[in-house]
Amino acid sequence: MPRIAIIGYGVVGRALGAVMAEKVKGAKLVAYDAAATGRSVGKVRIAETMKEAVRTADFLFLCVPSHLKGEGLEGAGWKRLARQIAKDAEPSTIVVIKSTLVPGDAAKLQKLTCRRVVVCPEFMSEGTAERDILKPHRVLVGGEDKDAVDAVVSLYRAWVPASRIIRMDAWSAQLAKLLANAMLAQRVSSINSLTALCEKSGGDVRAVARAVGRDPRLGREFLNASPGFGGSCLEKDLRLLVVLAKCLGHPEVAQYWQSVIELNDSHIRRVTRAISKAAGRGGKVAVFGLAFKGGVNDVRNSPSLRIIDGLVAAGHPVAAYDPRMKRLKGVTVESRPTAAAQGASVIAILTNDASFKEMDWRKKASASVAIYDAHGIIQPEAMSILRLISLGRSSR
Numbered sequence: 094m095p096r097i098a099i100i101g102y103g104v105v106g107r108a109l110g111a112v113m114a115e116k117v118k119g120a121k122l123v124a125y126d127a128a129a130t131g132r133s134v135g136k137v138r139i140a141e142t143m144k145e146a147v148r149t150a151d152f153l154f155l156c157v158p159s160h161l162k163g164e165g166l167e168g169a170g171w172k173r174l175a176r177q178i179a180k181d182a183e184p185s186t187i188v189v190i191k192s193t194l195v196p197g198d199a200a201k202l203q204k205l206t207c208r209r210v211v212v213c214p215e216f217m218s219e220g221t222a223e224r225d226i227l228k229p230h231r232v233l234v235g236g237e238d239k240d241a242v243d244a245v246v247s248l249y250r251a252w253v254p255a256s257r258i259i260r261m262d263a264w265s266a267q268l269a270k271l272l273a274n275a276m277l278a279q280r281v282s283s284i285n286s287l288t289a290l291c292e293k294s295g296g297d298v299r300a301v302a303r304a305v306g307r308d309p310r311l312g313r314e315f316l317n318a319s320p321g322f323g324g325s326c327l328e329k330d331l332r333l334l335v336v337l338a339k340c341l342g343h344p345e346v347a348q349y350w351q352s353v354i355e356l357n358d359s360h361i362r363r364v365t366r367a368i369s370k371a372a373g374r375g376g377k378v379a380v381f382g383l384a385f386k387g388g389v390n391d392v393r394n395s396p397s398l399r400i401i402d403g404l405v406a407a408g409h410p411v412a413a414y415d416p417r418m419k420r421l422k423g424v425t426v427e428s429r430p431t432a433a434a435q436g437a438s439v440i441a442i443l444t445n446d447a448s449f450k451e452m453d454w455r456k457k458a459s460a461s462v463a464i465y466d467a468h469g470i471i472q473p474e475a476m477s478i479l480r481l482i483s484l485g486r487s488s489r
């Protein structure tokens with residue numbers, strides 16, 4: 094009957110809690126989140142205090158943000174968390190790091206908490222969190238204490254086949270997590286880097302992506318041109334890799350991964366300029382899609398918001414529509430697409446929300462309203478829209 098405490102009950106913590114409540118037979122689950130107290134969510138009891146959650150736990154799953162008041166373990170928040178664990182947890186408690194930290198932080202946490210620490214990085218995606226945790230491609234369990242690693246492995250065996258669980262050292266597990274996200278971001282930047290070349294040369298980035306994706310060594314995933322990568326993880330994890338490379342005395346490695354961030358930044362600025370040009374001086378822009386990707390309502394580090402900031406700075410009135418968001422501080426959000434598009438010179442499709450594919454774009458476009466399609470949602474061949482600007486496709 095494992096007693097499991099989840100610290101940090103956000104996107105990762107909630108999904109993990111839901112899966113363990115269903116799959117780990119007899120588990121006693123409690124969660125603590127600094128921003129929520131005193132409710133039960135399904136079979137997971139929400140503790141009022143960190144002490145209450147921690148004191149009887151066999152396993153302590155840390156699902157808090159990577160940075161808490163400062164960089165990773167150097168931040169005051171993580172140090173405080175470690176002190177609380179050292180004070181309140183039983184000596185036998187196993188601390189499981191789900192949060193993405195700089196490799197090396199696991200050893201520091203072990204020292205600060207005086208508890209055995211196991212690294213078990215999370216690979217789920219937002220929008221499919223529970224499904225990803227339920228059926229993971231792999232679960233990495235990294236640590237130096239064999240018994241602690243075995244204990245975490247047996248917990249996961251309640252729903253994950255042994256062939257998908259990989260034991261390794263803590264450094265390798267954390268490096269694998271950072272590299273996985275860095276390479277996903279790199280793929281997005283790779284295809285986005287081609288959009289400018291296609292627009293100038295007469296190519297079509299979607300045809301390029303289809304052709305490249307047919308190579309089984311490369312595959313089709315993460316090869317769709319877009320306004321850029323965003324969300325709470327990809328850029329942050331790239332930055333963690335950059336910091337680590339610098340700390341370990343390899344500026345050339347740091348520069349390599351830094352260039353992926355820089356390409357993304359310049360791509361977002363290029364998309365902003367293209368929309369601004371299409372709108373004309375002072376023209377209103379209707380932004381369709383605020384979240385960092387379709388199907389979620391998370392705007393953390395969203396390219397849409399960065400584009401909106403750029404458009405407003407360039408003197409464009411902006412109204413937004415996102416099927417999953419009713420309001421957002423600092424942005425005019427309309428609850429209906431027609432209200433956002435009212436009086437707009439350009440409608441800019443900035444997320445690949447499934448509902449956008451269903452819209453009748455021919456009705457929305459006119460001689461005076463251009464459509465800027467940053468996700469290739471509208472098939473130019475199938476729809477003769479007068480003024481369609483498709484990212485990565487020459488208008489010649």
Ligand SMILES: NC(=O)c1ccc[n+]([C@@H]2O[C@H](COP(=O)([O-])OP(=O)(O)OC[C@H]3O[C@@H](n4cnc5c(N)ncnc54)[C@H](O)[C@@H]3O)[C@@H](O)[C@H]2O)c1
Pocket residue numbers: 100101102103104105106125126127128129156157158159160161170174191192193194215216217218219325326
């Ligand atoms: N979101 C993802 O898709 C994803 C995927 C894989 C890994 N991760 C990693 O998992 C970690 C958590 O990510 P998330 O998306 O769940 O973040 P989140 O912001 O959704 O949730 C974190 C929660 O921790 C709480 N919290 C903050 N400080 C706390 C403290 N001192 N004590 C208790 N609770 C505290 C916050 O209130 C919040 O609810 C991060 O390191 C992230 O990089 C996230």
